[in-house]
Amino acid sequence: MEFRILGPLEAVDGGSPVAVGGPKPRALLAALLLRPGAVVSTDRLVTAVWGATPPRDAIGALRAYVSRLRVALPGERLRWQAPGYALDVAEGELDATAFTQLLGLARERATVADHQRAVDLFDAALALWRGDALVEFDAADIDADGQLARLADLRLSAIQERAEAMLALGRGREVVADLTGLVDHHPDREALSALLMRALYASDRQADALAVYRALRHRLVEELGVEPSDATREVHRKVLEQDPELAPADRAPPSNLPRRGTVLVGRDRAVAQVAGALQTAPLVTLVGVGGVGKTRLAGEVAGRELHRFSDGAWLCELAPLTDGGSVAHAVAVALRLQQRHGATIEQTVVEYLAHRSLLLVLDNCEHVLDAAARLAVSVVAHCPGVVVLATSREPLGVAGEQIWPVPPLPLPAATTLFVQRARATRPDFDPDREPSGTIAEICLRLDGLPLGIELAAARTRAMSAAEIASRLDDGHLLAHGPAPR
Ligand SMILES: Nc1ncnc2c1ncn2[C@@H]1O[C@H](COP(=O)(O)OP(=O)(O)OP(=O)(O)O)[C@@H](O)[C@H]1O
Numbered sequence: 001m002e003f004r005i006l007g008p009l010e011a012v013d014g015g016s017p018v019a020v021g022g023p024k025p026r027a028l029l030a031a032l033l034l035r036p037g038a039v040v041s042t043d044r045l046v047t048a049v050w051g052a053t054p055p056r057d058a059i060g061a062l063r064a065y066v067s068r069l070r071v072a073l074p075g076e077r078l079r080w081q082a083p084g085y086a087l088d089v090a091e092g093e094l095d096a097t098a099f100t101q102l103l104g105l106a107r108e109r110a111t112v113a114d115h116q117r118a119v120d121l122f123d124a125a126l127a128l129w130r131g132d133a134l135v136e137f138d139a140a141d142i143d144a145d146g147q148l149a150r151l152a153d154l155r156l157s158a159i160q161e162r163a164e165a166m167l168a169l170g171r172g173r174e175v176v177a178d179l180t181g182l183v184d185h186h187p188d189r190e191a192l193s194a195l196l197m198r199a200l201y202a203s204d205r206q207a208d209a210l211a212v213y214r215a216l217r218h219r220l221v222e223e224l225g226v227e228p229s230d231a232t233r234e235v236h237r238k239v240l241e242q243d244p245e246l247a248p249a250d251r252a253p254p255s256n257l258p259r260r261g262t263v264l265v266g267r268d269r270a271v272a273q274v275a276g277a278l279q280t281a282p283l284v285t286l287v288g289v290g291g292v293g294k295t296r297l298a299g300e301v302a303g304r305e306l307h308r309f310s311d312g313a314w315l316c317e318l319a320p321l322t323d324g325g326s327v328a329h330a331v332a333v334a335l336r337l338q339q340r341h342g343a344t345i346e347q348t349v350v351e352y353l354a355h356r357s358l359l360l361v362l363d364n365c366e367h368v369l370d371a372a373a374r375l376a377v378s379v380v381a382h383c384p385g386v387v388v389l390a391t392s393r394e395p396l397g398v399a400g401e402q403i404w405p406v407p408p409l410p411l412p413a414a415t416t417l418f419v420q421r422a423r424a425t426r427p428d429f430d431p432d433r434e435p436s437g438t439i440a441e442i443c444l445r446l447d448g449l450p451l452g453i454e455l456a457a458a459r460t461r462a463m464s465a466a467e468i469a470s471r472l473d474d475g476h477l478l479a480h481g482p483a484p485r
């Protein structure tokens with residue numbers, strides 16, 4: 001059974017409407033539904049049904065309507081309890097209760113700044129409204145204690161808080177029309193005007209935002225003799241000063257890309273070129289020897305291109321896998337997916353990606369090459385909005401793959417990297433105090449490979465550069481150094 005009061009009164013059983021009877025039993029039902037499960041006194045119910053002019057035997061007539069409702073509504077839900085009647089409504093049967101529950105969940109998300117989820121929940125809550133609550137009745141008769149006003153107020157708050165969340169998402173432009181309509185209907189709600197000002201400002205309509213303030217202030221001063229509140233004046237001041245706080249930039253899409261503690265050295269051109277390749281090819285593989293910087297380059301490119309993918313950029317590390325069978329599983333974990341019942345993990349991943357705009361980074365494919373290639377092929381085939389960026393010591397070798405060989409660092413960048421890393425272990429490291437050419441020699445002997453350079457530089461904590469150079473052929477030198485990411 002479903003009862004709907006957020007609009008005209010409706011009672012629905014198994015999808016079809018329940019005939020409750022004429023206006024009088026409907027008014028009785030409406031009054032009971034406004035206080036679900038609570039006893040409503042017969043006096044109040046009489047007023048709900050007949051208003052201020054009840055007939056002589058109102059109590060008897062009321063009883064007849066109660067019997068009629070009992071027949072119409074399945075189950076023993078309409079019970080007598082002095083001094084009146086109560087209608088029992090189970091969990092999920094009344095739209096108004098569902099509305100307040102969804103609103104509560106939306107507010108919870110909004111307080112933890114999960115604005116997107118908050119907007120979704122506000123939308124679900126507001127979708128339950130089909131018009132003004134119980135519009136066909138006289139509120140003064142059926143609603144002695146202001147439940148309808150309370151519901152209308154919550155609805156307005158929901159729209160307002162949804163707009164707040166949209167503003168936080170950088171989507172102020174999309175709420176201007178809604179807010180304009182609301183301000184017209186509720187000119188006294190200052191908070192709505194303040195929100196509209198912010199939404200207009202966020203849509204590059206500063207002059208319109210100021211006009212809203214002028215209209216609001218005019219009304220308040222003329223009609224009530226008061227100035228706008230501090231909060232509204234603050235918004236006005238920020239509009240005048242073009243305070244950047246007012247128009248948050250679009251939020252970055254989600255991602256699990258790690259934050260790097262070190263700067264990227266000497267790869268500006270490479271980053272731009274790989275980013276360019278991703279615009280044209282659905283699968284780009286960064287190929288190169290171990291330690292040349294493939295993973296690092298992929299991470300930088302993904303961070304730079306993140307804004308192009310509304311569903312974000314996701315790094316999936318395949319290095320820890322021991323066999324190819326778990327590639328799809330690793331991708332699902334990176335994307336935080338649960339395997340769909342009745343589907344393989346690979347199907348689950350591909351179905352999920354089919355309608356996303358997303359950059360998938362498959363890192364270190366070399367030891368699970370076949371499985372990674374298979375997954376990449378089906379993602380490319382079925383997910384038009386997904387771009388795959390792979391790193392691997394060997395190409396995946398599939399159709400449509402754009403191979404991008406990662407070269408070693410050129411000497412100037414390699415020495416810069418060495419000095420930076422040396423200073424990370426020894427802040428007073430001064431390259432000019434080392435014999436000239438020693439650092440360059442170390443970098444050359446390490447073939448310009450960033451991993452080797454990092455390990456060698458870490459040794460400056462205990463050795464001079466000359467000593468490091470002389471011991472490069474010593475297998476232990478680079479074995480234990482830390483490899484800062
Ligand atoms: N251009 C760079 N600037 C600064 N640090 C770098 C650069 N390139 C690589 N590094 C660092 O060098 C180390 C090795 O790089 P990375 O892990 O990207 O190599 P890789 O090619 O992915 O190696 P593997 O084949 O073993 O996975 C990392 O610590 C990385 O942060």
Ligand SMILES: [Mg+2]
Nearest residue numbers: 294295364391
């Ligand atoms: Mg790597």
